[in-house]
Amino acid sequence: MLAVDAAYEDFQLTGFTSPTSLTRSNRSEITFFVNGRWVQDSALTAALIQAYHTLLMVGRFPLAVLFVQLPPEMVDVNVHPTKAEVRFRERDRIFADVSRSVRRALLAHTPIPEMDTQLRWTTQPTWGTPQTIDPAWNMPRDLSPTGQGWGADLDHSPSASDVPSQQELPADRVPLLRLVGQVATSYLIAEGPDGLYLIDQHAAHERVLFEKFMAQKGKDIPSQRLLEPVPVELPPHHTRLIEGQIDVLGRLGFQVEEFGRNTFLVRAIPVVLTGLDPRAALRVLVEDFEEDETPLMAEIEAKIIARVCKRAAVKAGQILSPDEQRALIRDLESCASPRTCPHGRPR
Numbered sequence: 001m002l003a004v005d006a007a008y009e010d011f012q013l014t015g016f017t018s019p020t021s022l023t024r025s026n027r028s029e030i031t032f033f034v035n036g037r038w039v040q041d042s043a044l045t046a047a048l049i050q051a052y053h054t055l056l057m058v059g060r061f062p063l064a065v066l067f068v069q070l071p072p073e074m075v076d077v078n079v080h081p082t083k084a085e086v087r088f089r090e091r092d093r094i095f096a097d098v099s100r101s102v103r104r105a106l107l108a109h110t111p112i113p114e115m116d117t118q119l120r121w122t123t124q125p126t127w128g129t130p131q132t133i134d135p136a137w138n139m140p141r142d143l144s145p146t147g148q149g150w151g152a153d154l155d156h157s158p159s160a161s162d163v164p165s166q167q168e169l170p171a172d173r174v175p176l177l178r179l180v181g182q183v184a185t186s187y188l189i190a191e192g193p194d195g196l197y198l199i200d201q202h203a204a205h206e207r208v209l210f211e212k213f214m215a216q217k218g219k220d221i222p223s224q225r226l227l228e229p230v231p232v233e234l235p236p237h238h239t240r241l242i243e244g245q246i247d248v249l250g251r252l253g254f255q256v257e258e259f260g261r262n263t264f265l266v267r268a269i270p271v272v273l274t275g276l277d278p279r280a281a282l283r284v285l286v287e288d289f290e291e292d293e294t295p296l297m298a299e300i301e302a303k304i305i306a307r308v309c310k311r312a313a314v315k316a317g318q319i320l321s322p323d324e325q326r327a328l329i330r331d332l333e334s335c336a337s338p339r340t341c342p343h344g345r346p347r
Contacts (some may be wrong), residue, residue, distance in 0.1 A: 002109050008099035010074065011069070014067045018062045023056055023060040026061060033067045035075065037068060040085055041085065043088070044210065053303070066193040073089070107337065178191045186201060187314035201318070202313050207338060221253035229267045232279050234262055252304065253270030253272075253280075254267035255267040255269075
């Protein structure tokens with residue numbers, strides 16, 4: 001179990017939570033105490049689960065025993081006959097503090113998994129020739145966290161002095177890797193200081209797109225206007241969801257407007273999603289608005305971005321040129337959480 005110990009001006013969180021390798025199929029082993037009293041609170045549970053977002057597979061949940069300490073006036077314990085439920089005066093802030101504190105503990109103790117089994121080839125390595133792939137692959141230069149886009153010069157081989165030691169790397173980061181090649185048109189093989197890395201190209205590209213998208217969130221996310229607006233017809237209950245989230249869509253780089261009964265026009269989509277069917281993108285967004293139980297809109301946006309990036313990422317079975325393979329590895333090296341795709345699948 002991982003220790004959690006965080007203190008803010010009027011809020012303290014201590015206790016233990018499980019590493020990403022230890023999970024359950026339900027929330028039954030998540031326990032919270034507020035000012036020494038055992039409580040059941042959906043917001044606290046959601047905050048803990050949100051801390052594991054992109055680190056666990058869908059349908060898996062952590063184990064945790066956490067103690068929240070805050071001034072008595074900030075929590076109302078009289079909302080339930082047995083005092084098992086509470087109401088926080090600043091619910092959103094408490095949610096954010098819990099999620100952020102647990103996330104920090106996780107990232108500080110998340111090592112790169114070691115491969116303890118012998119690598120077995122099921123097919124001969126495929127060293128595909130350069131081909132034109134989905135336009136969504138060609139990321140704009142200004143979306144790259146390092147300032148270099150997918151078309152950047154990637155022939156530079158770092159010298160030994162450029163390569164940081166393993167001790168200098170955060171536990172969850174990958175070291176500088178040397179590309180070996182693509183195998184089965186689905187995986188990249190790369191060499192690192194501690195051996196070979198087998199990289200799922202789809203999961204890795206999902207992670208790269210997600211972190212680039214999240215880096216732009218809160219700023220003006222570049223949009224790509226469509227040559228012709230695309231009408232999208234939705235069921236009535238989905239229509240109501242979209243009507244209430246037009247502003248959220250705008251912040252994510254979508255330009256959507258009402259167009260008659262149960263119909264919307266999509267006029268622009270984020271540049272990062274160029275090439276993705278606008279109809280499919282909008283329907284994915286609706287599903288997230290409908291299913292999400294997170295109380296903070298910022299976390300809803302993160303889940304939406306993860307779903308959309310899954311659709312936009314390069315697919316398994318897609319041949320990548322050597323330059324595209326190197327570009328993907330370089331961008332993966334710069335990711336804050338490169339071990340999994342945004343949905344928790346190991347990369």
